[in-house]
Amino acid sequence: MKKLLKSFGYAFAGIWSGFRTQRNIKIHVAVALLVFILGAIVSLTRMEWMIVIIVICAVISLELINTAIEAAVDMHGTKRHPLAKLAKDTAAGAVLVMSIGAVLIGLLIFLPKLYSLL
Template sequence: MPESKPPIPRRFPALLRKRAASFGYAFRGVGAALRTEVHLWFHAAATGVVAGLGLYFGLERWEWAAVVLAVGAVWCAELVNTAIEAVVNLVSPDYHPLAGRAKDVAAGAVLVMALAALAVGLLVFGPRLWALGGIG
């Protein structure tokens, strides 16, 4: 007599539905931020330019990894900044110095990450762009 496998618990499909729904909420959040945040439009354009340059120059795998991590980190920082601003505006609709500080610090985090991503971009693309210019 063949050995039968234990039945899958009934809650498994519900768990999958919940996980799928959480991805939906996350994509909805990114979409909402893209519709309302001008800075994300800039990041989207920069992402397109960087991807195009990466394809044009034929980046090595490790270079793609560095570029993708840098781009992803900037997007994450910007999305977290957007979420912090929304929550601060909700709990403190009137001006409050601590609310302003929270928003400034969150924006500063985006700036720091963007500068780090710029450094990655200069390290990866700088020599190639320099060589294209015929300098050196």
């Protein structure tokens, strides 16, 4: 049980470290808070909340993975290497793909609700 609690502590430390040090994670969290506020205003359904939460978690999780990949690559030195660039660029690309998908899903969920309010 003690090992399990320790592993959760490490995971939370990783999340906190990512939030403290990575501008993009701060941006994702700020946007997520705005989405939660807007979701409450437009009264998202249970299913819509589940989709929104999954998408937000996916984007932030990918950003944390991207941070881990960048740190691991940087640990091996500052000398430029094509494989280091590939690793960093593709990890960043994964975040971008999910972020674009998140925006599209958000538009599909929120635009009809905002339109009906007008």
